[in-house]
Amino acid sequence: MKLAVVVQRYGADISGGAERLARDIAELLARRAEVEVLTTRAKDYISWRNELPAGVDKVNGVTVRRFPVSRPRNELDFAHRSNYVFGHRHSPADELRWLKSEGPLSPALVRHIARTKDQFDFFLFLSFRYYQAFHGARAAAGKAVLVPTAERDPAVALSIFGPVFRSARAVMYCTPEERRLVGAVSQRKGPDAVVGVSSNVPEQPHAGRFRRTHGIHRPFAIYIGRVDINKGCKELFEYFEAYAANDPAGLDLVVVGSQHLKIPEHPRVRYLGFLSERDKFDALAAADLLIMPSPYESLSIVTLEAWALGKPVLVNGRCDVLRGQVLRSRGGLYYESADEFREGLFMLGSGSPAGPVLGRNGYEYFRRNYTWPVIERKYADMFDRLKREDPAAEEPLPGFFASRKRNIPAAEEILRGLPSGAVER
Numbered sequence: 001m002k003l004a005v006v007v008q009r010y011g012a013d014i015s016g017g018a019e020r021l022a023r024d025i026a027e028l029l030a031r032r033a034e035v036e037v038l039t040t041r042a043k044d045y046i047s048w049r050n051e052l053p054a055g056v057d058k059v060n061g062v063t064v065r066r067f068p069v070s071r072p073r074n075e076l077d078f079a080h081r082s083n084y085v086f087g088h089r090h091s092p093a094d095e096l097r098w099l100k101s102e103g104p105l106s107p108a109l110v111r112h113i114a115r116t117k118d119q120f121d122f123f124l125f126l127s128f129r130y131y132q133a134f135h136g137a138r139a140a141a142g143k144a145v146l147v148p149t150a151e152r153d154p155a156v157a158l159s160i161f162g163p164v165f166r167s168a169r170a171v172m173y174c175t176p177e178e179r180r181l182v183g184a185v186s187q188r189k190g191p192d193a194v195v196g197v198s199s200n201v202p203e204q205p206h207a208g209r210f211r212r213t214h215g216i217h218r219p220f221a222i223y224i225g226r227v228d229i230n231k232g233c234k235e236l237f238e239y240f241e242a243y244a245a246n247d248p249a250g251l252d253l254v255v256v257g258s259q260h261l262k263i264p265e266h267p268r269v270r271y272l273g274f275l276s277e278r279d280k281f282d283a284l285a286a287a288d289l290l291i292m293p294s295p296y297e298s299l300s301i302v303t304l305e306a307w308a309l310g311k312p313v314l315v316n317g318r319c320d321v322l323r324g325q326v327l328r329s330r331g332g333l334y335y336e337s338a339d340e341f342r343e344g345l346f347m348l349g350s351g352s353p354a355g356p357v358l359g360r361n362g363y364e365y366f367r368r369n370y371t372w373p374v375i376e377r378k379y380a381d382m383f384d385r386l387k388r389e390d391p392a393a394e395e396p397l398p399g400f401f402a403s404r405k406r407n408i409p410a411a412e413e414i415l416r417g418l419p420s421g422a423v424e425r
Contacts, residue, residue, distance in 0.1 A: 001032070001033040001034070001121045001122075001383065002033065002034045002035075002036075002119065002120050002121055003029055003033050003034070003035050003036075003120060003121060003122055003123075003124060004035075004036050004037070004038050004113070004116075004120045004122075004123045004124070004140075005022055005025060005026045005029075005035060005036070005037045005038070005123075005124045005126070006037075006038045006039070006109075006113065006123055006124065006125045006126070006132055006133065006136050007019060007022035007037065007038075007039050007125075007126045007127075007132070008039065008040060008042070008045070008104050008126075008127070008130045008131075008132055008133075009039060009040055009042045009043060009045065009104070010022060010023065010037050010039040010059065010064055010066075011043065011052065011059060012059050012060060014043060015226075015257075015258070015274075016045060016226075017149065017297075017298065017299070017300075017301065018126050018127040018149045018298075019126075020301060021126060021147065021149060021174075021197050021299070021301070022037070022126045022147075023059070023060070024197045024198070024199070025124065025126075025147070025197065025379075026062045027060055027061070027062055028197075028198075028372060028375060028376055028379075029376075029379060030061065030062050031376070032376070032380065033121075035062055035063070036062075036063045036064075036065060036120075037059070037062055037063065037064040037065065038065050038067070038109060038112065038113065038132075038136075039064060039065070039066055039067070039109070039132075040066060040067055040068070040069050040104045040106045040109060040132070041053070041054055041066045041067065041068050041069060042069050042104050046073065046075065047072045047073055047075075048069045048072050048073050048103045048104035048105070049069070049072050050068050050069050052066055053066065054066050054067065054068055065112070067106050067108040067109035067112060068106065068108055069103065069104045069105055069106050070105045070106065070107060070108075071103075071105055072103075073101070073102070073103045073104075074101065077101050078098075078101045078102055078103075081094070081097060081098040081101045082098060082102075084098075085098045085154075085158060085410075085411055086154040086155075086410060086411045086412050087410050087411075087412055088410050089406055089407070089408065089409060089410060090406055090408055090410070091403060091404050091405055091406045091407070091408060092159055092160055092397070092398045092402070092403040092404075092408065093403045093404050094406070095158045095159060095160045095408070096160060096403075098158070099129075099131060099134055099160065100131065102129070102130065102131065103130070103131055104130065104131060104132065105131055106131065106132060109132050109136065110131075110132065110135045110136050110139050111139075113136045113139040113140050114139040114140075117139065117140050117143065120140075120143065121143065121383075121387075122143050122144075122145050122169070122383065122386065123136065123137075123140040123143050123144050123145065124145045124146075124147055124172075125137050125140075125144055125145070125146050125147065125168075126147045126148075126149060127147070127148060127149040127150075128146060128148035128149070128150055128156075128161055128164060128165070129150075129155045129156075129161070133146070133164070134160065134161070134164055137164050137167070137168060138164070138167075138394070141167065141391075141394040142169065142391035142394070143169065143391075144167070144168050144169055145168060145169050145170045145171075145172065145382075145386075146164065146165065146168040146170070146171045146172070147171075147172045148165070148171060148173070148178065148182060148298075149174060149178075149298040149299070150178050150181055150182050150298060151178075151296040151297065151298050151321075152181060152296060152319075152320055152415065152418075152420070153296055153415075154410075154411035154412045154414075154415050155411070156181060156182065156185055156415070157185055157411040157412075157414035157415045157418070158411050159408050160397070161185075161186070162185070162186045162187075163394075163395035163396075163397060165182055165185075165186035165188045166186055166187070166188050166189075166190070166392075166395055167392065167393075167394050167395045168188075168190065169190070169191070169386050169391055169392075170190065170191040170192060170193070170382050170385075170386055171188065171190070171191075171192040172192070172193055172195045172378075172379070172382065173192060173193070173194045173195065173196075174194070174195070174196045174197070174298045174299035174321075175194060175196065175298065175299060175321045175324060175325065175423075176194055176324060176423035176425075177320045177321045177324050177422065177423050178194075178298055178299075178321065179192060179194055180419055180423060181320075181418060181419070184418045184419050185414070185418055190392060191382065191385060191386065191389070193378050193381075193382055195375060195378045195379065196299055196304075196369070196370055196375065197299065197301060197304075197370070197375060198304070198370050198371055198372045198374075198375050199301055199304055199305045199308065199370075200277075201281065201305055201308040201309065202278070202281050205278075205281040205282045205284065205285040205309065206282050206285065207282060207285040207286035208286075209282050210279065210282035210283050210285070210286045211286055213279070213282075214270075214272060216252075216254065216270065216286070218251075218252050219251050219252070219288050219349060219350035220251055220252040220253060220254045220270075220286075220287055220288065221251045221252075221253055221254070221287060221288055221289050221290070221291050221314070221345060221348075221349070222253075222254045222255075222256065222283055222284065222287040222289075222290055222291070223236060223253065223254070223255050223256065223257070223290070223291050223292075223293065224256045224257055224280060224283070224284070224290065224302045225256075225257045225292075225294070225302060226257050226258055226260060227255060227257050227258065227259045227260055227261050227263060227271075228260040228261055229260075229261055230294075230296070231293065231294045232293030232294045232295050232316055233261050233293060234261060235293060236291065236293040237263065237264050237269070238338070239335075239338045239341040239342070240253050240266075240268075240269065240341075241264060241266060242338050242342070243338075243341065243342045243345055244266065244268050246342060247342070247345075247346070250345060250346070250349060251268075251288060251345055251349045251350065252268040252269070252270060253268060253269045253270070253291075254270050254272060254283065254287065255269065255270065255271045255272065256272050256273070256274070256275050256280060256283060257273075257274060258273075258274055259271070259273070281305070281309070284305060284306055284309050284311060285309055285311075287311060288311075288348065288349050288350050288355060289306075289311055289312045289313060289314055289332070289345075289348045289349070289355060289359075290302065290303065290306035290311055290312075290313045290314070291313070291314045291315075292313055292314070292315045292316065292322055293315075293316050294316060294319060294322070295316050295318050295319050296319060297319050297321045297322055298321060299321065300315075300321070300322060300325070303315070303322065303325060304366055304370050306362065307329065307331050307359070307362030307363055307365060307366040308363065308366045308370075309363075310356075310359040310360055310362070310363045311359050311362070312331060312332045312333070312348045312354075312355045312356075312358040312359045312362060313326065313331060313332035313333075313362065314332055314333050314334070314335060314341070314344040314345065314348055315332060315333075315334050315335075316334065316335065316336075317334030317335055317336040317340075318336055320420055320421055320422055320423075322334065323421075323422040324422035324423050324424065327422050327424045328365065328423075328424060328425065329361055329362050329364075329365030329366075330358065330361040330362075330365075331358050331359065331361045331362025331363075331365055332348070332358050332362060333347060333348060333358070
């Protein structure tokens with residue numbers, strides 16, 4: 001079997017959630033199939049500048065073919081078009097112009113998919129909202145498997161994505177919340193599965209090594225991820241400073257990841273920057289708990305990694321996915337206010353009996369649902385099923401006149417009408 005994994009950017013040092021998911025899936029499926037990654041030359045997800053060389057590369061043994069981005073993103077234009085389609089009545093043509101503005105604009109990549117369609121059994125597209133997934137899935141009609149990584153974000157409610165969801169041979173979701181969201185907005189009826197991804201968690205990370213290396217001796221909670229307002233970090237810092245003022249003997253906060261937001265200069269906040277995988281897992285092993293403050297997540301791999309090490313998590317309860325994962329696993333707590341954040345740290349912190357119990361629950365949840373053999377079997381079962389079934393007919397886009405009618409409600413209005421909350425089972 002020959003598979004193509006199509007994603008907006010790809011590399012061993014590219015740490016975005018969907019990009020990390022694409023890399024993990026490609027390396028997993030390469031155990032049983034011939035896998036080729038099709039992507040762009042971009043490294044930066046904001047500008048989409050061409051930084052990596054065009055042509056064929058190898059990343060962790062997987063063949064990667066990179067195509068140029070024809071022009072970088074104009075951030076002001078993209079912001080204007082986002083405000084318009086998310087907040088105002090508009091047309092399908094307006095949405096297509098939004099998609100083109102978002103990028104990464106790579107017609108060469110889409111042309112390659114169309115030319116080589118017959119050379120692959122299936123194409124896996126990540127993530128649904130980008131140019132290469134929308135146009136690539138249409139170019140690979142009948143062979144497109146979508147890994148949407150959809151969040152509760154207005155983009156999922158844009159009308160142009162409905163045909164992509166409905167026409168895909170299969171959709172592989174990260175969580176039950178994502179499946180419900182996409183199903184509600186698209187009315188998709190075809191094959192699907194909740195799959196997610198695993199992680200290469202070392203058997204014996206060294207908490208003591210981390211503490212010695214970084215001179216950290218007090219109990220601490222840890223945040224790992226992009227330090228960004230969109231990841232909930234501004235609220236995290238505000239809540240933690242209020243917690244620290246009320247509990248002088250409580251936990252410190254260790255922050256790990258690339259910085260896109262000012263980090264407060266506080267005696268109990270320690271920023272370590274971007275860590276190696278070994279150092280990251282050592283840090284998780286040393287922590288009392290992981291904090292995941294993001295309001296928008298399609299899975300959160302680092303949450304799974306914390307559970308794989310038996311660590312409890314404290315998550316943003318306004319994120320349906322994180323709240324659902326905590327409720328299903330009984331592996332942590334969620335918060336929706338500064339007071340609940342403070343109580344969560346108290347309940348899960350050093351000396352509390354609840355933390356180890358919830359951490360063990362999280363470990364069992366990870367073992368049952370997110371180890372590599374479980375993930376690999378779900379993909380293999382889906383490919384076997386698709387080989388036995390005929391593809392559905394591709395759904396056409398609106399014609400010239402229909403695409404220009406401004407009769408589509410604002411995406412934010414549609415999103416408000418979709419089901420919300422955690423899926424507890």
